[in-house]
Amino acid sequence: MTLYLTREEEAMLNGEMGEARQRALEIIVALAKIYEAERLLPITSVQVSGVSYKNLGEAGLEFLEDWASSGATVTVPTTLNPAGIDLDDWAEVGFDKGFSEKQLKVIEVFKSLGITPTCTCTPYLAGNVPKFGDHIAWGESSAVSFANSVIGARTNREGGPSALASAICGKTAAYGYHLDENRKAKYKVNVEVEVESFSDFGALGYWTGIKLKNAVPFFTGIKKADNDLLKQLGAAAAASGGIALYHIEGITAEARAAEMLSEDYDELTFTADDLKEIYAELNSGGNELDLVVFGCPHASIEEIKYIASKVKGSKLKVPIWITSSKPVKEVAKRAGYDKLIEKAGGKILSDMCAVVAPMKSFGFKHIAVNSGKYLWYLRNQGFEIKFGSTDECINAAIRGAWYDTKS
Ligand code: F3S
Secondary structure, X not given: OOOEOOHHHHHHHOXXXXXXXXXXXXXXXXXXXXXXXXXXXXXXXXXXXXXXXXXXXXXXXXHHHHHHHOOOOOOOOEEEOOEOOOOOOHHHHOOOHHHHHHHHHHHHHHHHOOOEOOOOOOHHHOOOOOOOOOEOEEOOHHHHHHHHHHHOOXXXXXXXXXXXXXXXXXXXXXXXXXXXXHOOEEEEEEEOOOOOOHHHHHHHHHHHHHHHOOOOEEXXXXXXXXXXXXXXXXXXXXXXXXXXXXXXXXXXXXXXXXXXXXXXXXXXXXXXXHHHHHHHHHOOOOOOOOEEEEEEEEEOHHHHHHHHHHHOOOOOOOOEEEEEOHHHHHHHHHHOHHHHHHHXXXXXXXXXXXXXXXXXXXXXXXXXXXXXXXXXXXXXXXXXXXEXXXXXXXXXXXHOOOOOOOO
C-alpha cells in the first residue's frame, strides 16, 4: 500500500515547519505504514490520555519534557485525561505531597505544550466537542466510544504518544474507524430486558465487551437512553472488551442516519437472566463498605444534582466521592450541590479518576460503584467491589453496609 502525502505534509516531514512538527509527523507516518493507510487526515480535536503520574512515572515525565524542550506546541484544540489527584484540593483530600508535586509538574509540562488542562475523561462536557463526521485523535477509551458512537465523530483508540503527536502535527492516519467500511456492526445484540439505570447500562456494556472483545455491536431493543446512560454503556464495553464504537437502533448518531448493520451479521441476545447473573456474580462477597465512588466516566451536572438531592439531610456512614471535571464541579458549586453533598459526608473531586489515583494509600478495601468501568478496573486492582444502581449505592453509604440486613 502506497502512502500518499500532500505537499504540506511533505514539507512538514522535511522539517520546513520546524523540528517538533517534523518529529510528530514521523510518528504518524510510521503508524500509517504499520496500518497500511493510504493517506493522512487533518483532525479537529485531540484528547491526550496517560496523564496520571501513577502511570507515567519518571520516564513518562522525561518523555513529555523532551517534547516541551523541542519547542513543540499543539495545533488543534487538545484536552487532557484525568490525573491522579484533585489538582486544587489534593492536600485537603489527603493525597501524598511527593506524588502530588510530581503530578502538578506533569500538568505544567502539558500546559507548556499549549494543551488545555481540563483533566477529564468527558472532554465533550468540558468544551472539547467534535461534530458528526469530524476526524479526531482521542485517547481514553470511554471518550473514544462516546465520540464515535454518540456524536458520530471518527477516532481510533489512540495511545498517549500518538495522540500527542497528532496534536502537534494536526494529522492522523486514515485507517480503522476513520474509514466507512470499519464502522458497520458485525454483531446484532438483541436486548430483551428493560435496561434503565446507570448500572444496567454498565452491566450490558460489561457483558457485551466480554462477549465481543473489540467488535462493533448494533443493539436493538433499547427504548430510550440519554447521554449519561450511553456513556456508561460505552465505558463498560470499552473496559471489559475493547469496544470503540457501538450503534443503537434509532438512538446513536450513525444508526439514526444510515444502515449500520453489516449484511452478514451474527446475533446475540441479552436477557433478564443475564442481567440478574451479572449483579449476583458481582455482589457475592461480604457486607463491608469503605467508600462509594461515582463519576466514571466523569459525572455530569445532572448526575451530581441527582446525588445531591438523594443525600440531602442525611449523614453518610461511608463517604461518597464523585469524580468529575473542573467545569462541572464549578457549576455544581454555583448551584449549591457541593454543600449538600459535603454536609452529608461526601465530596466532589475534580480532575482525577479513582483508577489512576493512589487509592490504596487511603486504606480503602471495599468500594461500591454504579459504573461498569470503575467496577472492571478497581476490581482488577484488588479492591472488593459492590455493583448497583445509584440509589442502591447511596442507600448503602447511608447505612454503612452493602446489604440491608434488616429487610
Ligand atoms: Fe474516566 Fe477513570 Fe472512569 S478515566 S472513564 S473515571 S476509569
